[in-house]
Amino acid sequence: MCQLLGMSCNSTSAITFSFTGFAQRGGRTADHSDGWGIAFYERSGCRVFHDDQPASQSPLAEFVSQYPIKSKIVLAHIRRATQGTPMLSNCHPFQREWLGQSWIFSHNGDLRNFHPPLHGPYLPIGSTDSEKAFCWILQELRTTFGNRHRAPTWLEMAPRVAELTATIALHGNYNFMLSNGDGLYTHCSSKLHTLERRHPFPTARLGKSGDLMPGESVVAIGSPFGLNTTVTAGVVSALGRALRSRSGRLIDDVLQTDAALNPGNSGGPLLDSRGRVIGVNTAMIQGAQGLCFAVASNTASFVMGEILRHGRVRRAYLGLAGQTVPLGLPLARRLERSALTAVRVSEATAGGPAAAAGLQAGDLLLAADETELAGVDALHRLLTAERIGASVALRLLRGREVLTVAVVPVARA
Numbered sequence: 001m002c003q004l005l006g007m008s009c010n011s012t013s014a015i016t017f018s019f020t021g022f023a024q025r026g027g028r029t030a031d032h033s034d035g036w037g038i039a040f041y042e043r044s045g046c047r048v049f050h051d052d053q054p055a056s057q058s059p060l061a062e063f064v065s066q067y068p069i070k071s072k073i074v075l076a077h078i079r080r081a082t083q084g085t086p087m088l089s090n091c092h093p094f095q096r097e098w099l100g101q102s103w104i105f106s107h108n109g110d111l112r113n114f115h116p117p118l119h120g121p122y123l124p125i126g127s128t129d130s131e132k133a134f135c136w137i138l139q140e141l142r143t144t145f146g147n148r149h150r151a152p153t154w155l156e157m158a159p160r161v162a163e164l165t166a167t168i169a170l171h172g173n174y175n176f177m178l179s180n181g182d183g184l185y186t187h188c189s190s191k192l193h194t195l196e197r198r199h200p201f202p203t204a205r206l207g208k209s210g211d212l213m214p215g216e217s218v219v220a221i222g223s224p225f226g227l228n229t230t231v232t233a234g235v236v237s238a239l240g241r242a243l244r245s246r247s248g249r250l251i252d253d254v255l256q257t258d259a260a261l262n263p264g265n266s267g268g269p270l271l272d273s274r275g276r277v278i279g280v281n282t283a284m285i286q287g288a289q290g291l292c293f294a295v296a297s298n299t300a301s302f303v304m305g306e307i308l309r310h311g312r313v314r315r316a317y318l319g320l321a322g323q324t325v326p327l328g329l330p331l332a333r334r335l336e337r338s339a340l341t342a343v344r345v346s347e348a349t350a351g352g353p354a355a356a357a358g359l360q361a362g363d364l365l366l367a368a369d370e371t372e373l374a375g376v377d378a379l380h381r382l383l384t385a386e387r388i389g390a391s392v393a394l395r396l397l398r399g400r401e402v403l404t405v406a407v408v409p410v411a412r413a
Contacts (some may be wrong), residue, residue: 002092002108003032005076008184012043015076020308023065023406025078025116026055032078034086039093039104041181044103050091053247058310073184075177077106082129086253090128093177094134096122098142099151101180105134109173109189130176133168137178141165146168154183161185206275209255209296212236220259220281220292222268234259236291242377243283243293250263250377252297255279260289270294306385316409318351319346320359324375327364335366335397339374342366342397351397355396357407364397383409 005022007015016113019038027033033054040047047069055061055078077092093106107130114129120142122135144160145152161178165187175192179186186192195264216236224230238256245251257270261284270279279294306313325344334339345367348355365373368382369392382392387409394405 001082001110001173002079002106003030004106004108004177005074005320006106006184006186007071007074008101009072009110012072013068014070016065016068016076019061019076021063022076022078023055023058023061023309024311025056026061028054029134030078031111032080033087034079034081035091036061036076036078037091037093037106038076038096039179040069041070041073041102041104041179042069046104046181048093048095048104052086052087052091061230073179073181075104075106075179075184077108082110084126084128087126089129092130094131096134098138098180099148100357101151101182104131104177105130105137105140106131106181108175111125111168111171111174114168114171114397124156129171130159131174133174133176134178136168137161137164146301151180151182154185158173158185162187205276206301207272207274207278209239209253209278209298211232212239212255212272214238215399217273218257218259218278219271220257220261220265220268220294221271222261222281224260224262224264226264230265231258234292237290241293250380251282251295251299252381253296254282255294255296257294259292259293260284260290261292272385314385314388316385317352317412318354318383318407318409319349320354321336321347322365322376324377325364335402337366337372339372341374341378343373345396353407353409357405357411359394359405359407361395362398365394366397366402367395368394385411 005018005024021234025032026036035052036055037050049060049064050094051058051060075093079091093104096103111129111133114132115135116132118135118139120139122138124131124135141160169189174189176187214236216284218234218236220232222230232256236255237258241254243251243254243257261281265281268281269277270281272278278297280300281294283293285291303313322345324341324342326341345361345363346357347361348359367373371382375377388411391406391408396403
């Protein structure tokens with residue numbers, strides 16, 4: 001089914017940050033690729049954008065995510081069609097006029113055998129169950145408040161909308177947002193997540209972990225063992241540590257601190273003495289005294305940017321499996337290497353860049369673009385997004401022969 005995003009504020013605000021991530025679910029991080037739309041209530045009127053292309057690939061969505069339209073109420077929708085073919089006229093949110101106001105409606109769900117009698121001015125343009133529901137709601141509101149010259153207040157309308165909603169919901173899953181610019185009415189049949197912010201807003205600014213020095217004071221915030229908003233203090237013990245993840249991948253640029261971390265602290269902020277977030281609490285060594293770790297804020301900023309732009313962290317992919325193996329001192333000296341280890345190729349995936357370049361199982365990878373490869377971790381560090389599509393010169397030992405092979409990494413699927 002479709003997905004909804006709404007915002008209602010006391011003062012005008014931009015939804016660019018939230019919409020950027022939301023749009024990626026339109027075909028990149030989720031399969032809602034049958035069109036999208038968004039409506040902004042501004043002081044001078046209502047602005048609506050529609051596109052029948054996946055939001056993650058839409059230049060219009062890219063424009064909206066970068067253009068800060070100040071609004072009090074916003075309704076956004078990404079579509080995965082259940083009724084009605086993917087086409088522009090079936091893209092939410094739908095818009096109609098009643099009593100001099102622009103009414104906007106977005107729906108997530110699937111209404112079966114819902115064919116209300118529509119005899120007024122509100123008729124569907126497309127072929128969705130959602131638009132039929134919207135037209136019927138406005139038709140019945142117009143009948144109920146037909147003697148009005150101005151729109152009734154939400155205090156008056158809400159009970160009637162609730163009655164109409166109960167009737168429609170008998171036909172299936174029915175989550176929707178409805179607005180006339182004065183308020184945002186929402187109904188949930190399945191899942192609805194809300195986030196409320198109230199003034200005054202405490203804000204945490206992202207600091208630069210590269211400016212830290214060992215010995216600086218830090219504070220960790222989290223919920224260890226379910227104890228909410230627990231604060232512990234310590235210092236930066238070391239910089240530039242490497243931490244092995246559960247998947248075996250090495251996480252670089254990790255901060256070490258003696259600020260106490262426990263299960264439940266992960267994901268919480270590590271702050272410096274000025275209240276700036278300089279790390280994301282990640283791990284601790286059980287049984288040790290004050291050996292705790294946080295992913296540096298510079299790394300977190302990079303990861304966040306990658307996810308917002310591409311829906312994932314991009315890595316270059318060679319299409320090979322390897323392991324770190326010892327070379328032995330005589331062989332290392334013959335090859336004029338400082339490292340006594342290298343990467344042995346155990347498999348070159350068929351159809352992958354490594355296989356296409358002629359790499360074979362048993363090859364010993366010695367260097368990449370003149371950077372010595374002491375092991376698999378060193379190779380992982382080199383496979384950044386900047387390497388995608390760029391030729392990499394791999395120096396390798398095959399039998400007794402030293403070769404240089406050009407490989408062009410691709411984006412990891």
